[in-house]
Amino acid sequence: MAGTQQWQCGSCQYTYDEAQGVEFDHIAPGTAWSEVPHEWTCPDCGASKEDFMALQAAA
Numbered sequence: 001m002a003g004t005q006q007w008q009c010g011s012c013q014y015t016y017d018e019a020q021g022v023e024f025d026h027i028a029p030g031t032a033w034s035e036v037p038h039e040w041t042c043p044d045c046g047a048s049k050e051d052f053m054a055l056q057a058a059a
Contacts, residue, residue, distance in 0.1 A: 007033050007052040012045040016052065 004018035016022065016036070021029040025043060027036060033054075040049050 011047040
């Protein structure tokens with residue numbers, strides 16, 4: 001999906017990809033980071049959404 005972004009956990013480097021979502025957490029593909037619930041946590045380490053950082057898109 002064009003215009004989607006990736007966000008990486010600062011604790012374990014798990015990457016949330018807006019284009020893919022997180023199916024097992026009921027976050028549909030194409031869900032923008034701003035639409036991910038605030039209480040969502042990293043599925044790998046349990047870090048809060050605030051611990052994620054935006055990744056630069058590859059050129």
